[in-house]
Amino acid sequence: MALSxxxxxxxxxxxxxxxxxLKMAALSTVILLLIGTPLAWWLAKMQSRAKxxxxxxxxxxxxxxxxxxxxxxxxxxxPQSAFGQLWQQITGSQxxxxxxxxxxxxxxxxxxxxxxxxxxAFEQLGNSxxxxxxxxxxxxxxxxxxxxxxxxxASFITATSLGFAHTVGExxxxxxxxxxxxxETRVLSIALFDHVEAFQYGQAHLLAAGLLIGSFIxxxxxxxxxxxxxxxxxxxxNHD
Amino acid sequence: MIxxxxxxxxxxxxxxxxxxxxxxxxxxxxxxxxxxxxITGIFGHSGSGKxxxxxxxxxxxxxxxxxxxxxxxxxxxxxxxxxxxxxxxxNIGLVFQNSRLFPHLSVRQNLEFxxxxxxxxxxxxxxxxxxxxxxxxxxxxxLLAKQTSQLSGGEQQRVALARAILAExxxxxxxxxxxxxxxxxxxxxxxxxxxxxxxxxxxxxxxxHSLAELQQVASELLILANGTVxxxxxxxxxxxxxxxxxxxxxxxxxxxxxxLALPIxxxxxxxxxxxxxxxxxxxxYLPLLSSNDNETSSSNYPVGAMLRCYIFADDISLSxxxxxxxxxxxxxxxxxxxxxxxxxxxxxITISCSEHSFFAQISLMSQQKLQLEVGKNIxxxxxxxxxxxxxNSSLVNTNNRHISSTLFQxxxxxxxx
Numbered sequence: 001m002a003l004s005x006x007x008x009x010x011x012x013x014x015x016x017x018x019x020x021x022l023k024m025a026a027l028s029t030v031i032l033l034l035i036g037t038p039l040a041w042w043l044a045k046m047q048s049r050a051k052x053x054x055x056x057x058x059x060x061x062x063x064x065x066x067x068x069x070x071x072x073x074x075x076x077x078x079p080q081s082a083f084g085q086l087w088q089q090i091t092g093s094q095x096x097x098x099x100x101x102x103x104x105x106x107x108x109x110x111x112x113x114x115x116x117x118x119x120x121a122f123e124q125l126g127n128s129x130x131x132x133x134x135x136x137x138x139x140x141x142x143x144x145x146x147x148x149x150x151x152x153x154a155s156f157i158t159a160t161s162l163g164f165a166h167t168v169g170e171x172x173x174x175x176x177x178x179x180x181x182x183x184e185t186r187v188l189s190i191a192l193f194d195h196v197e198a199f200q201y202g203q204a205h206l207l208a209a210g211l212l213i214g215s216f217i218x219x220x221x222x223x224x225x226x227x228x229x230x231x232x233x234x235x236x237x238n239h240d
Numbered sequence: 241m242i243x244x245x246x247x248x249x250x251x252x253x254x255x256x257x258x259x260x261x262x263x264x265x266x267x268x269x270x271x272x273x274x275x276x277x278x279i280t281g282i283f284g285h286s287g288s289g290k291x292x293x294x295x296x297x298x299x300x301x302x303x304x305x306x307x308x309x310x311x312x313x314x315x316x317x318x319x320x321x322x323x324x325x326x327x328x329x330x331n332i333g334l335v336f337q338n339s340r341l342f343p344h345l346s347v348r349q350n351l352e353f354x355x356x357x358x359x360x361x362x363x364x365x366x367x368x369x370x371x372x373x374x375x376x377x378x379x380x381x382x383l384l385a386k387q388t389s390q391l392s393g394g395e396q397q398r399v400a401l402a403r404a405i406l407a408e409x410x411x412x413x414x415x416x417x418x419x420x421x422x423x424x425x426x427x428x429x430x431x432x433x434x435x436x437x438x439x440x441x442x443x444x445x446x447x448x449h450s451l452a453e454l455q456q457v458a459s460e461l462l463i464l465a466n467g468t469v470x471x472x473x474x475x476x477x478x479x480x481x482x483x484x485x486x487x488x489x490x491x492x493x494x495x496x497x498x499x500l501a502l503p504i505x506x507x508x509x510x511x512x513x514x515x516x517x518x519x520x521x522x523x524x525y526l527p528l529l530s531s532n533d534n535e536t537s538s539s540n541y542p543v544g545a546m547l548r549c550y551i552f553a554d555d556i557s558l559s560x561x562x563x564x565x566x567x568x569x570x571x572x573x574x575x576x577x578x579x580x581x582x583x584x585x586x587x588x589i590t591i592s593c594s595e596h597s598f599f600a601q602i603s604l605m606s607q608q609k610l611q612l613e614v615g616k617n618i619x620x621x622x623x624x625x626x627x628x629x630x631x632n633s634s635l636v637n638t639n640n641r642h643i644s645s646t647l648f649q650x651x652x653x654x655x656x657x
Contacts, residue, residue, distance in 0.1 A: 131300055132340035134327040136407040137357040146353070150344045 014207060016183050017191040024099070024187060025167040028106040032114040032163045033156075035107065040118035041144075059112045066172025069109060073177050077101050097179040102187070105173040113162040121155035122148070154226055161222045165215055252277050252312070253411055253443030259307030259317070261289075261296060268292050268467040274460070279437055279444045281458030281475065283451055285493065289467040290447045294413050297445070298334050299327035311411065328361075333409030337416040339396040341388040347399050348384040351375070354406040369408055369440075377439060378402040378432060394425025398432065405436065414446045418453060427630055430456060451494050455479065456548045456630045465493060475499065483553070483588065483599050487580045496553035496588055498598045501546050504529070513624060516547060518572070519594035525569045526627035547629060553588060553601035555626035559619040560610055571621040574598060576614050579607070587612075591620050 039058070043051060061069060076083045077096040087095040095101050125148060133143040149156065171189040178185030180194070188207055195204035253276050261268040268289040274280055284290040295301045297309060299316065302324060309317040311332070316325045341350050355371055375381055378398050383391060391399065397417055404412060414433065418426045434457050437444055448454050454461060454475070461478040463470040470490070471478050476499040483496040502516040505523055512528040526549065529541040541547065563571050574593035582588040587607045591598045598620050612618070 128336075128338075128340050129342060131327070132334075132336065132342070133353075133357075134300070135298060135332070135334040136354045136403065137328050137331075137361045138353075139328055139360075142357070142360070147342060151342075 013182060013186075014188075014191055014203065017186050017188050020099075020183065020185070021168055021187040021189075024102055024106060025164050027103050028110060028167045029114075029160055029164045031103070031107050032110055033160060036111060036114035036159065036163070037118060039111075040115045041122055043115070043119050044122035058115050061109045062112050066109065066170065067176060070105065070173040070176025073101075073105050073108070073173065077104075077177055096177065097181060097185060099184050102174050102178040102185050105177050106167045106170060109170055109173050110163045110166045113166045114159040117155045117159045117162065118152070121152040125151060157225055158222055161218055165218050169211065169215065253280070254310075254312050255297070255411070255445075256310040257293075257297070257307075259296060259305060259309065261292060261301065261305045263292065263304055266292075266467060268296075270464075270469055272462065272469050272472060274445070274462065274472070276460050277441070277443055278459040279433070279446050279457050280460045280462060281454030282445060282447045282462045282464060283449070283454050283493075284464035285449055287466075288464040290449075290464045291415055293464065294334070294415050294445065294447050297411075298332055298413055299325060299330050300334075328357075331410045332413060333404035333407055333411070334413040334415065335397070335400045335404050335417050337419055339388075339393075339400040341391075341396055341399055341403070343388055345388070346384070347380065347386050347388060347391070350388065350399060350403050351380075351406055354403045358407050369406060371406060374402050374405055377436065378405075392425070393421050394429060397421060397425075397429055401429075401432065401436065405440065405442070409442065412442045412444045414444060416448055417446075418448070418450070426453075430630060433457060451479070452550070452628065455499055455550050463493065465491060476501065479550075480597055480599070483590075484578075484580065486582060486588075496582065496599050496601055498551045498553070498556070498596075499548075500550065500596065501548050504541055504543050504545050504547055506543060507541075513569070514541070516549070516627075518596060522572055522594050524572070524627065525624045526629065527624055529629075549627050549629040551598070551622055551626050551628070553599040556598060556600040556620050556622045558589065558591075558600055558602060558606070558610065558612070559621060562619055563621055566621065568621045569624045570627075571619050572598070573617060573619055576612060576616050576618055579612060579614060591618060593620065 043055060043058075046054075074096065075081060077087075078084050079088065079094055079096065084095050087100075091100070093100075095104075129147050129151065130140075130143050133147050134140075138146070169189065170187075171193070174185065174187055174190060175193075178187070178190075180186050180190055188211060192204055192207040192211070195201070195207065253274060255274040257274070258271045259268070260270075266287070266289070270289075270293060282290045282293065292301060296305055296317075297311075305317070306319045307317065308315065308319065311330070314325075315323055316330055317323060341347075342353065345353060351371060351374070375384065378401060380398060380402055383395055383399070388396065388399070397420075401417070417433070418429055421429060430453060433444070433446070436442070437457075446454060446458060458475045460473060461475045462472045463478060463482065470493070471481055473481075479494065479497065479499040482494050485492050500516075502518060502524070505515040505517040507514050507528060508525075509528065513525045514527070514529045515523050515525055518524055529547070557568075559571070562573070572593045574591035576589055577592045577597070578590040580588050581604075582601055585605075586601050586603050589600045589602060589607070589612060591600060600620055610618075
């Protein structure tokens, strides 16, 4: 990016990056909840010894350098790969360096942040209320939405916020599989990196502080909510 | 009016159970037909398998269970054909020991939840029970707006019972419904269970480790010990058969006692005694069945009504002559029908009085002194306060008071199910 670019244009670029980031995080969070909830339920109810391995796989993104995940995804998403070709056939567009690629990457990367709080909540809730609901004739899906979800509401809020915040903050994977295409894969963390590389410390400060404060506010809200509500129903005195 | 068709919907229970369940350290083998329209008590000590049996009937235990269960001609379980009807489709209700009310819903919402489930499960049919009738029946009106965490244990169980009824089960299972309650709530809840059964005519399987509870309400009794059925039949007959367990080299599961159901003949306010008719000519007396407590006042015990009561065998003493100058209120002439050794130092004597069997536990020394033998006429005597019943505050959990641990020959260490 040229040094002579007017600050107003850069700000427009940053605005575009912000919109891309929010779009990516929102879409990822929705997909995460759709995948993560049944996965967390399955893990919570699982009694097989294979459980620990699946838990380990889900937790991998927490400790793995994002570049490792990014590297494998880059290979998987490449137009020559089987998955990349399949994607091309179905959607008609290339997967690597696309918005879809960074959403898929984010889903994998933020999975533990959604699955773990939900799994813990489901485990704590136990079977007793579900058994009670079944004995009243409630179908499993009905019990899930009218008993489990309201009783683990706080954990759903935590899972959603953490999934969203973690996706906003990711860098390595997006850099590896997204490239840096404005309005497509250029997210805030990448824009910040660009500014620093280009010695645009003013804009860098703006983005860094914005991300810092935004994350701080979001996390404070989560903790505040958890303090007020607790998972009070889950650990309530009615529990077996 | 409790439902459209009038008060009662004539529900009968035909339950055919043939199953074997292998849990960790514990096997349950039951082959039993249960036919009853009333309350069937399932009695056993901890680890006898009674709660497991109830959970298998409910459909809450699936793994490690083999066999089949047929409920009113409908197969619920058949492991040969791999049939397993899930609990929500069995039309069976269950009141758990620990209410399990949904804590995020108010009392009323808990009740409405059951009704919603019912309406969803039979699309075009509306519920036959009116929620307000059930609320009145279970005396829940003042509690409706409360959160479940604000309720006492007794109130929680009343809500749990009402909630179970509103799902309109064809069979209601009660799993130790009184065990978490205080003495006063126990008596009220027990009375409510009887009322509910009579008003709605739902067959009930009632699991308890307290024989006192079951003696008060059950028409039939199923006895479980170490995962097998020991006996099944009329409540009084089963209790009397259990008295003789030692005679058949079986574990003594209960303290020997006389179980009776007798009509109330009169209330004598002056002497504070209630008279029960044993026969046309013989009566027994117990402390007056009325108290300051409104909920168990004598109005619940009209003359002519049947009263369930029991007398522990070691509360009955024997005399060769009519005890005319004794403070003891009850004395009856009877004939000894059996004598058996009970434990190391005592004997269990069965006396037949007006076609009722009475059981007296006396020391071997007394037996020799009185030279007791089968066929001999004898007077039995016991205090009015020895007659235990629901209204009587001494009802609860005095049942196993004199069973020494050595008598549980075959009892394994209790496993909590």
